[in-house]
Amino acid sequence: MHVHTLTHCRICSGQRRRRFLHLPEMPLTDDFIPRERFGQEFRHDIDVFICEDCLTVQTQHDVDMGDYYEDYQYAVGASPSASRFMRLLAGHLLSKYLAGRKGIKVLEVGSGDGGQLLAFKELGCEVLGYEPSTLLTRAAICKGIPTIQGLFTAGSINYLPASFKTVDVVMLSYTFDHLPQPREFIAAAQSILNPDHGLLVIEVHNLQKILERQEYCLFEHEHSIYLTTATALALAARERMTIIDFDLVPEADRRANSLLFVATPSASRLAGQFPPAKSTAPPELGNLNFYAGQAELIKGGIANLDTFVNRITAGGKRIAGYGAGGRGIMTMAAMQAASKLCYVVDKKPKGVGLVAPKSGVPLVGIPALKESPVDEILVFSFGYMKEIQSELASFGYQPRQFHSLVDVLAGRASQ
Numbered sequence: 001m002h003v004h005t006l007t008h009c010r011i012c013s014g015q016r017r018r019r020f021l022h023l024p025e026m027p028l029t030d031d032f033i034p035r036e037r038f039g040q041e042f043r044h045d046i047d048v049f050i051c052e053d054c055l056t057v058q059t060q061h062d063v064d065m066g067d068y069y070e071d072y073q074y075a076v077g078a079s080p081s082a083s084r085f086m087r088l089l090a091g092h093l094l095s096k097y098l099a100g101r102k103g104i105k106v107l108e109v110g111s112g113d114g115g116q117l118l119a120f121k122e123l124g125c126e127v128l129g130y131e132p133s134t135l136l137t138r139a140a141i142c143k144g145i146p147t148i149q150g151l152f153t154a155g156s157i158n159y160l161p162a163s164f165k166t167v168d169v170v171m172l173s174y175t176f177d178h179l180p181q182p183r184e185f186i187a188a189a190q191s192i193l194n195p196d197h198g199l200l201v202i203e204v205h206n207l208q209k210i211l212e213r214q215e216y217c218l219f220e221h222e223h224s225i226y227l228t229t230a231t232a233l234a235l236a237a238r239e240r241m242t243i244i245d246f247d248l249v250p251e252a253d254r255r256a257n258s259l260l261f262v263a264t265p266s267a268s269r270l271a272g273q274f275p276p277a278k279s280t281a282p283p284e285l286g287n288l289n290f291y292a293g294q295a296e297l298i299k300g301g302i303a304n305l306d307t308f309v310n311r312i313t314a315g316g317k318r319i320a321g322y323g324a325g326g327r328g329i330m331t332m333a334a335m336q337a338a339s340k341l342c343y344v345v346d347k348k349p350k351g352v353g354l355v356a357p358k359s360g361v362p363l364v365g366i367p368a369l370k371e372s373p374v375d376e377i378l379v380f381s382f383g384y385m386k387e388i389q390s391e392l393a394s395f396g397y398q399p400r401q402f403h404s405l406v407d408v409l410a411g412r413a414s415q
């Protein structure tokens, strides 16, 4: 796979970039491979920088991902709490900002299996998805969600159907921070948004939360930028957009690590009607020296994970991981002791006989926890802890056998 290195900041084009984190030889998050091909998968260092001029945290390399996303199968839509979130988001957005409007058009970029657009459609919106993955596009179309298959680029706007040349909502859920040129995307979105009341709705990982929890696993090749409320506000303003909402869906109803914002063209009626949102990022996130200290904390977190797994297995006990999404794969990839995990469980494993990239941990479905029981379970997808615990109670697992990734990283694990 081709890797392209940048020479300037993705947001302000400045050249004063400071590297603060180095994760050597990391894989792609969804690149599961047959055991016999282990070692041949893509691996490349992940270096994370902060721009000294605009303070946007970012990577400075792009991996050519076309085929990879085409084969991507990971969908959040399967979980009840994810479906609930999608309905809340659509309902709140329409009632708060677009109440009384008819024929609302919603375009989602990176629309996955169409779960979010279905929530908008059920409320009477006209919807259109854009999704690179073949499998997810097919799943969306089966649900009755019109979806164009492909990677969305600035040029894609020219290929939208005539009825979607102007839209009321452009939505991106955990897609915006995958774009190599995020600023160019905002400009393109603005060009099709209704200038009177158009809304750009973006959900990404919140850098502030990543650092609070030392969730280094979210530093991925797939991610280009890592925003806080402060850098999101500044980025939107560069493209004459105003963020009017950071709390569209209450934090308790969002995924574990979410920065959700609603922006509108700065000259729109909505920008006049609603006050601009305020940054809630603590001031130290604007201090360049803060970031070197964070890298040290992250190294400590990785050491805590290794100690935890080593202690359990040294006592003759068996441990498995739960959740083979990006969190699980990247967490294991940076550890020394990950190969001591018996396996990593996923609700919908990508295939049979596969192992996780770099760590080589076997990927299995939920029945493995019954057929080949373990003593302890390290839960990578900790946002779904309660659902996972109640689902596995029928196999005889007790709540005390589950350990949240966040607790282990912070050295708070009970084992």
Ligand SMILES: [Zn+2]
Pocket (backbone or CB within 6 Å): 009, 010, 011, 012, 013, 014, 051, 052, 053, 054, 055, 056
């Ligand atoms: Zn910059």
